[in-house]
Amino acid sequence: MTAIVSTLTSLPFTQLRRNRYFYLWYDGFYLVLCAALIALMVTTGFQGLVPTWDNRLWLVLPVACHLQILCSVFIHNATHNNFPRALNRIVGELCGMVVLTRFASWEVIHQRHHRFSDDVEKDPHPVGPSYWRFLVDTIVNVEHQLQQIYFDLYGDTPENRRYERLRAYVSYGTNLLLIATWFLFLGKVGFFFLFVPASIVGFFHLVHFNWSTHNAFSPSGDFKPVNLDHGYYKIGNLLWFGIYMHANHHKRAGMFNPAKMQPSLPITPPPG
Numbered sequence: 365m366t367a368i369v370s371t372l373t374s375l376p377f378t379q380l381r382r383n384r385y386f387y388l389w390y391d392g393f394y395l396v397l398c399a400a401l402i403a404l405m406v407t408t409g410f411q412g413l414v415p416t417w418d419n420r421l422w423l424v425l426p427v428a429c430h431l432q433i434l435c436s437v438f439i440h441n442a443t444h445n446n447f448p449r450a451l452n453r454i455v456g457e458l459c460g461m462v463v464l465t466r467f468a469s470w471e472v473i474h475q476r477h478h479r480f481s482d483d484v485e486k487d488p489h490p491v492g493p494s495y496w497r498f499l500v501d502t503i504v505n506v507e508h509q510l511q512q513i514y515f516d517l518y519g520d521t522p523e524n525r526r527y528e529r530l531r532a533y534v535s536y537g538t539n540l541l542l543i544a545t546w547f548l549f550l551g552k553v554g555f556f557f558l559f560v561p562a563s564i565v566g567f568f569h570l571v572h573f574n575w576s577t578h579n580a581f582s583p584s585g586d587f588k589p590v591n592l593d594h595g596y597y598k599i600g601n602l603l604w605f606g607i608y609m610h611a612n613h614h615k616r617a618g619m620f621n622p623a624k625m626q627p628s629l630p631i632t633p634p635p636g
């Protein structure tokens with residue numbers, strides 16, 4: 365019983381450290397879940413939540429984008445155990461399905477970001493001056509770092525390299541099945557008009573967040589967590605629980621809203 369409670373409440377990285385085959389269980393669970401949901405929707409002839417066009421969807425689109433970003437904010441809070449203890453895992457998993465990466469990889473990578481922030485070798489997304497270069501590097505680097513984390517834990521052997529390659533294929537395959545599940549659940553219009561654009565906006569926003577909050581505008585390349593609260597960032601802090609107060613966050617990751625940290629670390633002024 366305690367083992368079941370611990371599986372449902374402890375964070376993925378904790379479980380990966382205890383069990384080298386954690387990911388096979390994790391992906392296996394999602395494979396079965398998605399396959400069952402797909403089978404259920406197909407056999408019942410479910411048409412999806414939004415199968416046909418309606419002009420009011422233009423009003424829903426910005427809400428969908430906001431919710432998508434909010435899921436990134438909440439998956440981050442879940443990563444730091446900022447919800448009541450029993451809820452972090454479940455909030456993380458639910459948000460992970462919305463942002464498509466699922467919770468485990470998000471959390472494992474983010475723990476490494478805190479441990480090695482701005483280390484060009486070990487930070488999963490070390491900042492550089494160009495946003496677009498950073499975006500491409502992030503996509504390439506995250507999978508590489510995910511594998512590196514496994515080798516750090518269990519050794520860099522040919523056998524582990526083979527296992528990690530297989531794990532990567534299984535994980536990506538599972539994500540494709542998850543996307544198919546969303547497609548059937550939301551319906552053609554809901555998927556292509558709401559979910560896809562909101563996911564793209566959410567991804568670009570997340571990358572921009574990771575980039576800007578590590579002092580990307582610094583002319584001297586002094587990349588480190590900073591607090592931003594000017595212009596659009598001020599609105600972002602109001603909408604998304606102080607996420608741009610990132611220097612505060614790196615100092616006290618256990619706060620749900622780092623804007624509330626007292627005393628606050630200095631706020632970086634607008635560049636120029």
Ligand SMILES: [Zn+2]
Pocket residue numbers: 477481578589610614
């Ligand atoms: Zn950071």
Ligand SMILES: [Zn+2]
Pocket residue numbers: 440444474478613617
């Ligand atoms: Zn964090």
